[in-house]
Amino acid sequence: MILRRTTLAGALALTRAEIADMFQYRVVLFLYSLWEVVHPIVYLAVWGAIAGEGDVGGLRLSDFAAYYLTFMLVSHVTAAIEIYTFGPMIQQGELSPHLLRPMNPVWVAAARNISYKSVSMLLLIPVWIGLVIILRPTFSITAGSALLFVVALVVAALLSFLVGTTFALLAFWTTRSFSFWEIWIGLTFLLGGQIAPVELLPGFVQNLATALPMRYTLGFPIEVLLNRLDAGELALGFVLQFAWLIAAALIVRTVWRAGIRQYSAVGA
Amino acid sequence: MPPDISVRQLVKHYVVPERAGGLRASFRSVLRRKHRLVRAVDGISFEVERGEVVGFLGPNGAGKTTALKVLSGLLHPTDGQVDVLGYTPWDRRAEYLSRITLIMGQRQQLFWDLPAADSFLVNKAVFGIDDAVYKRTVDLLTELLDLGDLLTKPVRQLSLGERMKVELAAGLLHTPRVLFLDEPTIGLDVTMQQRIREFVTAYNAETGATVLLTSHYMADVKALARRVIVIDQGKLLYDGALAGLVQRYAPHKTITVHLERSVDLPDLNGQAEVLSVEGLQVTVRAGKDDAPEVTGRLLTQLPIADLSVEDPPLEEVIDQVFRGDGP
Ligand SMILES: Nc1ncnc2c1ncn2[C@@H]1O[C@H](COP(=O)(O)OP(=O)(O)O)[C@@H](O)[C@H]1O
Ligand SMILES: [Mg+2]
Numbered sequence: 001m002i003l004r005r006t007t008l009a010g011a012l013a014l015t016r017a018e019i020a021d022m023f024q025y026r027v028v029l030f031l032y033s034l035w036e037v038v039h040p041i042v043y044l045a046v047w048g049a050i051a052g053e054g055d056v057g058g059l060r061l062s063d064f065a066a067y068y069l070t071f072m073l074v075s076h077v078t079a080a081i082e083i084y085t086f087g088p089m090i091q092q093g094e095l096s097p098h099l100l101r102p103m104n105p106v107w108v109a110a111a112r113n114i115s116y117k118s119v120s121m122l123l124l125i126p127v128w129i130g131l132v133i134i135l136r137p138t139f140s141i142t143a144g145s146a147l148l149f150v151v152a153l154v155v156a157a158l159l160s161f162l163v164g165t166t167f168a169l170l171a172f173w174t175t176r177s178f179s180f181w182e183i184w185i186g187l188t189f190l191l192g193g194q195i196a197p198v199e200l201l202p203g204f205v206q207n208l209a210t211a212l213p214m215r216y217t218l219g220f221p222i223e224v225l226l227n228r229l230d231a232g233e234l235a236l237g238f239v240l241q242f243a244w245l246i247a248a249a250l251i252v253r254t255v256w257r258a259g260i261r262q263y264s265a266v267g268a
Numbered sequence: 269m270p271p272d273i274s275v276r277q278l279v280k281h282y283v284v285p286e287r288a289g290g291l292r293a294s295f296r297s298v299l300r301r302k303h304r305l306v307r308a309v310d311g312i313s314f315e316v317e318r319g320e321v322v323g324f325l326g327p328n329g330a331g332k333t334t335a336l337k338v339l340s341g342l343l344h345p346t347d348g349q350v351d352v353l354g355y356t357p358w359d360r361r362a363e364y365l366s367r368i369t370l371i372m373g374q375r376q377q378l379f380w381d382l383p384a385a386d387s388f389l390v391n392k393a394v395f396g397i398d399d400a401v402y403k404r405t406v407d408l409l410t411e412l413l414d415l416g417d418l419l420t421k422p423v424r425q426l427s428l429g430e431r432m433k434v435e436l437a438a439g440l441l442h443t444p445r446v447l448f449l450d451e452p453t454i455g456l457d458v459t460m461q462q463r464i465r466e467f468v469t470a471y472n473a474e475t476g477a478t479v480l481l482t483s484h485y486m487a488d489v490k491a492l493a494r495r496v497i498v499i500d501q502g503k504l505l506y507d508g509a510l511a512g513l514v515q516r517y518a519p520h521k522t523i524t525v526h527l528e529r530s531v532d533l534p535d536l537n538g539q540a541e542v543l544s545v546e547g548l549q550v551t552v553r554a555g556k557d558d559a560p561e562v563t564g565r566l567l568t569q570l571p572i573a574d575l576s577v578e579d580p581p582l583e584e585v586i587d588q589v590f591r592g593d594g595p
Contacts, residue, residue, distance in 0.1 A: 004362060005396065006393065006394060006395065006396035007394075009393040009394075009396070010390065010393045010394035012393065013389050013390045013392070013393035013394070014390050014393075014394075016386075016389075017379055017382060017386045017387065017389070017390050020379075020382055020386060021379050021381055021382055024381040096337075096342055097377035098377075099341075099342055099360065100340060100341070100342070100365060100369070100370055101365060101391070101394050101395070102362035102363075102365040102366055102394065102395065103394045261344070264342060264343050264344040264358060265343075265344055266282065266283075267282055267334070267337075267343065
């Protein structure tokens with residue numbers, strides 16, 4: 001993906017239009033945002049009930065509250081929606097108009113991703129603030145952890161976007177790319193820091209979670225912000241996160257090229 | 269100057285899975301999937317010079333859209349060479365895409381819920397059109413297409429014809445040098461078809477752009493193109509002047525005579541068929557080869573005030589070409 005001067009300007013203009021367009025779907029946005037609020041609350045309720053007045057693996061109720069409230073924002077920022085936005089475009093032959101413009105259509109997916117998130121963030125923030133006031137989490141944040149968090153979050157969002165795009169691109173070959181996506185969703189649920197913070201996973205599973213990419217799209221930035229990692233874990237985490245990012249970028253490029261070859265062979 | 273478009277032995281075959289009917293057949297097809305080859309474009313060659321308007325004709329399924337998709341870079345051909353403005357289309361180089369446009373009747377590149385002006389701004393940025401040029405182009409297109417306030421209304425509120433005009437404008441913002449228009453008037457009412465035609469003519473005159481357009485409205489072709497390329501089943505049947513097409517494929521001529529007074533018609537020897545007798549005006553149809561003889565007989569045997577020999581309407585000729593019983 002070569003970055004041309006006009007590509008950035010184009011992506012920006014596209015994002016602006018997408019944002020305007022997004023406001024047409026207030027109800028859908030509201031429902032998605034509601035889901036984004038509700039599901040972490042469910043995990044929190046479960047862990048809160050288990051922890052009670054004590055702790056689970058060193059995490060008290062207020063720690064779980066901090067984790068899942070951060071989760072709420074992080075999972076929103078890193079959400080991959082390409083299977084819904086980009087996949088259908090490929091499937092329904094809507095890619096052609098975009099292929100006729102001197103800009104890689106992956107930018108269309110990116111613009112839609114950013115516009116969705118910026119608009120629905122407006123809905124999420126007030127709810128989030130309300131929840132913080134009610135739940136009184138203990139955020140053990142430092143200036144350093146906040147700074148590293150921003151880096152981890154941006155990389156997580158990029159990585160997640162590339163993963164989402166890869167699965168969406170499977171639509172070039174199969175009408176069942178959703179089934180593959182479900183597998184990713186399932187693995188993220190278990191290993192990404194969703195059903196439980198990765199530090200609570202049993203040893204072997206925890207190693208798996210550390211090695212695989214799911215955590216780097218979700219749990220890792222939360223752990224960074226809340227100072228749950230020692231220096232060694234932090235360093236390893238960033239190395240692996242960047243490694244997965246590069247791998248994902250290469251995969252997207254390869255799959256995109258193969259997909260376009262397929263598309264222009266079977267008939268756009 | 270080399271031609272803008274040069275196509276040599278272009279072939280595009282689609283491989284489609286055979287869908288068999290019945291449970292047993294579909295079970296068998298799971299085990300051993302059968303494929304069928306669709307020869308959408310099967311070895312066509314032609315050239316188009318700078319500034320030409322060429323009509324691309326053929327019945328449904330002839331391969332017109334496929335050919336245009338290859339030319340605009342959406343499809344990779346199975347075989348053959350294509351050169352447009354010095355580029356190989358399917359490389360889809362940014363410089364190439366900035367010089368061409370493909371406009372399809374059913375294409376949907378505009379944001380549905382937003383005014384077209386918003387979508388225009390996206391294209392402006394993507395194509396890197398600078399402000400002054402952009403303004404000039406929008407003004408020109410607004411004038412030629414009579415866009416009025418269409419650009420500020422949400423696209424979903426526009427009629428089909430209005431939407432087509434706006435789509436055309438969107439596809440031309442970057443002032444492409446080569447236009448591929450696939451059925452640009454399909455589904456539009458007669459007045460709107462007329463408007464689009466006038467626009468293409470004016471645009472071609474104004475900008476000197478090269479235009480390759482498909483349509484199955486004969487009126488489009490008659491009004492727009494002096495040269496036509498006829499394809500059927502992926503093969504080139506005719507490439508040349510519109511008038512020549514009629515000459516070559518017209519199966520018969522229509523002879524109309526005005527009589528001085530009412531008389532009985534002579535025996536036409538089965539060489540001609542009387543189409544109508546209205547007062548003193550008689551219309552007969554004769555095969556192309558028989559026409560001179562029939563005309564001669566009419567002239568010598570009837571008190572004739574006036575006689576004219578005409579080619580049949582283009583629609584009939586094209587129909588003849590596609591039925592494959594031309595010469
Ligand atoms: N994507 C495709 N896959 C398989 N066959 C196709 C595809 N697109 C078109 N065809 C077939 O190729 C032939 C030519 O189609 P097309 O180029 O659309 O013709 P036209 O535009 O002249 O109507 C038709 O038989 C059509 O069914
Ligand atoms: Mg067609």
